[in-house]
Amino acid sequence: MRGPLARFTRPTEVPVVEEKPRLDNDKEIGVVDNQPRSSDGDSDADAIDSNAQAGVKKIEATTKVWTRSSLIMAYVFIWIIYFVDSMQQGMGSLLTPYVTSAFAQHSLTATTGVMSGIIGGVSKLTLAKILDIWGRPQGFLVVVLIMTLGLIMMAACNNVETYAAAQVFYWVGYNGLSYTLSVFIADTSALKNRGLMLAFISSPYILTVWITSPMAQSVLDGIGWRWGFGIFSIITPIMCLPLFFLFTYNYQKAKKEGLIVHKPSGRTLSQSITYYFWEFDVICLILVSGGFALFLLPFNIYSYQYYGWQDRLTIALIITGGVMLILAVVWERFYAPVKFMPWELLKDRTVLGACILAAVLFVEYYIWTAYFTSFLQVVMDLNVTQTGYIGNIYSLGSCFFSFIVGIAIRYTGRFKWTALYFGVPVTILSIGLLIHFRQPDTYLGWIIMCEILYAFSGGACVIAEQMAVMAAAAHQHVAVVLAMEGMFSSVGGGIGGTVAAAIWTGLFPKKLAQYLPEESQANLTSIYGDIEVQLSYPVGSPTREAIKLAYGESQKWMFVAATAVTGLGILSVMMWRDIKVKDFKQVKGRVI
Structure with a gap:
């Protein structure tokens, strides 16, 4: 997810800020250039966010x-x-x-x-x-x-x-x-x-x-x-x-x-x-997806098992799914970089x-x-x-x-x-x-x-x-x-x-x-x-x-x-x- 990712280098696509005067306002529904003026008449508030991730910079550009x-x-x-x-x-x-x-x-x-x-x-x-x-x-x-x-x-x-x-x-x-x-x-x-x-x-x-x-x-x-x-x-x-x-x-x-401006990552x-x-x-993705799927699946198929809720497969799936969800929380809280x-x-x-x-x-x-x-x-x-x-x-x-x-x-x-x-x-x-x-x-x-x-x-x-x-x-x-x-x-x-x-x-x-x-x-x-x-x-x-x-x-x-x-x-x-x-x-x- 997006957030502080200080341990890794971000993709290096650096935008060049273009300054352009405001052309319109957005008081009515319609296509607008959403560019508030700064005090000197430039559109500083509309500059591409230099701290944003590459995908955000691309769409803003x-x-x-x-x-x-x-x-x-x-x-x-x-x-x-x-x-x-x-x-x-x-x-x-x-x-x-x-x-x-x-x-x-x-x-x-x-x-x-x-x-x-x-x-x-x-x-x-x-x-x-x-x-x-x-x-x-x-x-x-x-x-x-x-x-x-x-x-x-x-x-x-x-x-x-x-x-x-x-x-x-x-x-x-x-x-x-x-x-x-x-x-x-x-x-x-x-x-x-x-x-x-x-x-x-x-x-x-x-x-x-x-x-x-x-x-x-x-x-x-x-x-x-x-x-x-x-x-x-x-x-x-x-x-x-x-x-x-x-x-x-x-x-x-x-x-x-x-x-x-695109620059190679190196x-x-x-x-x-x-x-x-x-x-x-990826580790959290596997734990969360697998955990929820395994935990919820027995509630759907228990009636097909010979012993129903007491069947070993039913119990094993619930326990395994629950453990995976707990591991996902522990991983995210303490270990995920x-x-x-x-x-x-x-x-x-x-x-x-x-x-x-x-x-x-x-x-x-x-x-x-x-x-x-x-x-x-x-x-x-x-x-x-x-x-x-x-x-x-x-x-x-x-x-x-x-x-x-x-x-x-x-x-x-x-x-x-x-x-x-x-x-x-x-x-x-x-x-x-x-x-x-x-x-x-x-x-x-x-x-x-x-x-x-x-x-x-x-x-x-x-x-x-x-x-x-x-x-x-x-x-x-x-x-x-x-x-x-x-x-x-x-x-x-x-x-x-x-x-x-x-x-x-x-x-x-x-x-x-x-x-x-x-x-x-x-x-x-x-x-x-x-x-x-x-x-x-x-x-x-x-x-x-x-x-x-x-x-x-x-x-x-x-x-x-x-x-x-x-x-x-x-x-x-x-x-x-x-x-x-x-x-x-x-x-x-x-x-x-």
């Missing part, structure tokens, strides 16, 4: 030389990338139950995402290093390649294990791509407008919610889920490369104008390997509170959404297209409401109130109501009402949470605090998926055994493991009604757990400082 049209084009490219990725992600979430069912492992639907979520989150800290040391475009290209590899692996997988491994690559790439684009937004927008810009780049979800469901249905009815992933493995890199070339072109332009190959090994704190976790930033109550809120929101989200699409099809008797529309209410509503939140933050200059008085309380209300409403024979409109409330509150929480971590840090630390927030989110998602899988595998088969009529008891295993078998029983038949009752009992406890954990969100928001961002100058150059 880029924003000083690019034109208004380049800035607008960058945001257009970012919007297109989000549009493509939101289509793929939305379709993929609908296909996952059918992928796991294809291998008779539908109950592992939540489990497949646990390790991928954890590693995807922890890897953001490594990606932050790449962005800060090598540069934003380089990190962007790396995650695009990883995401493409994950899509290829999903298309070619022949078992759940391979699909889970593909999910790791995909979510490392997908989360990394989203994170990198968020850093681009932070680099190229004034803080008071950033909430609005974050809402803008999320706006493709408002359109894709109407596309992904029919697309998933068409894929299942036609080319099959393999080609559903395969097509996007071709489209994704094609849509991402124009942004890479735009930033690279403007970086080369900055070099030609003398804003950045290190040999072996010295460079050693340097980056410690710089990226370069800290992977920026403790000095975590001590800031606003940053820590925002990270806790991020974790809480993802824990509760992954608990109650893990089997939501299956519930809508099996219990509410909806087809894939209808399921997608209901499931995408959150994306549609949160993206729409985030514009309102962004405008409110711009004109009030503050963000804490949006989460404290609206976002978190309404989230708790909406999840709590679903304890009662998400049951068999419930009127679908009540579920939709709760989903809409949840979506609006989610839009407020996410924007406020990201604004909190960025407002509490200097531009030099924006990438790392966003990575920390992303790591807490992903680990929270892993925990949420783990809780969901533990509740499901612990309750659902027992309730099936309790409710299934005698003639269907012999099929209990196939009903438990395959959503298509569940759907094969006619609506109203004794077996289908038994399955619906088992879903309802299992889902109820998921919502109880989700509601309880979301209460921590109120305490985390209360920790924040009420920072005024309206006149806060954080970034340099030509920005929004």
Whole structure:
């Protein structure tokens, strides 16, 4: 992570400070040259930070030389990338139950995402290093390649294990791509407008919610889920490369104008390997990723072990994971020459509170959404297209409401109130109501009402949470605090998926055994493991009604757990400082 790295030589790309008079002000939303004058008329305040890491210097130089049209084009490219990725992600979430069912492992639907979520989150800290040391475009290209590899692996997988491994690559790439684009937004927008810009780049979800469901249905009815992933493995890199070339072109332009002077590091190959090994704190990365994965995995698979919780493998995984996490803390505290976790930033109550809120929101989200699409099809008797529309209410509503939140933050200059008085309380209300409403024979409109409330509150929480971590840090630390927030989110998602899988595998088969009529008891295993078998029983038949009752009992406890954990969100928001961002100058150059 970024921070005092006195033991190592920094990459030696030294910027030459360019002084340029201010051309405009940033009182209104629009492209501005964010260059306050010093008393002598020069733009000293807009000079490239000589103490920043090389990647930060590069982006500051880029924003000083690019034109208004380049800035607008960058945001257009970012919007297109989000549009493509939101289509793929939305379709993929609908296909996952059918992928796991294809291998008779539908109950592992939540489990497949646990390790991928954890590693995807922890890897953001490594990606932050790449962005800060090598540069934003380089990190962007790396995650695009990883995401493409994950899509290829999903298309070619022949078992759940391979699909889970593909999910790791995909979510490392997908989360990394989203994170990198968020850093681009932070680099190229004034803080008071950033909430609005974050809402803008999320706006493709408002359109894709109407596309992904029919697309998933068409894929299942036609080319099959393999080609559903395969097509996007071709489209994704094609849509991402124009942004890479735009930033690279403007970086080369900055070099030609003398804003950045490259000097060789003087290190040999072996010295460079050693340097980056410690710089990226590989030991901590392995301990944290492996520790969380091994500790949480038994909660997902214990029901498959002969002795359940008492099985030696289950106990060994929990102990090994716990020991690795303890070793990670000891290593960082006493031995790491370069800290992977920026403790000095975590001590800031606003940053820590925002990270806790991020974790809480993802824990509760992954608990109650893990089997939501299956519930809508099996219990509410909806087809894939209808399921997608209901499931995408959150994306549609949160993206729409985030514009309102962004405008409110711009004109009030503050963000804490949006989460404290609206976002978190309404989230708790909406999840709590679903304890009662998400049951068999419930009127679908009540579920939709709760989903809409949840979506609006989610839009407020996410924007406020990201604004909190960025407002509490200097531009030099924006990438790392966003990575920390992303790591807490992903680990929270892993925990949420783990809780969901533990509740499901612990309750659902027992309730099936309790409710299934005698003639269907012999099929209990196939009903438990395959959503298509569940759907094969006619609506109203004794077996289908038994399955619906088992879903309802299992889902109820998921919502109880989700509601309880979301209460921590109120305490985390209360920790924040009420920072005024309206006149806060954080970034340099030509920005929004």
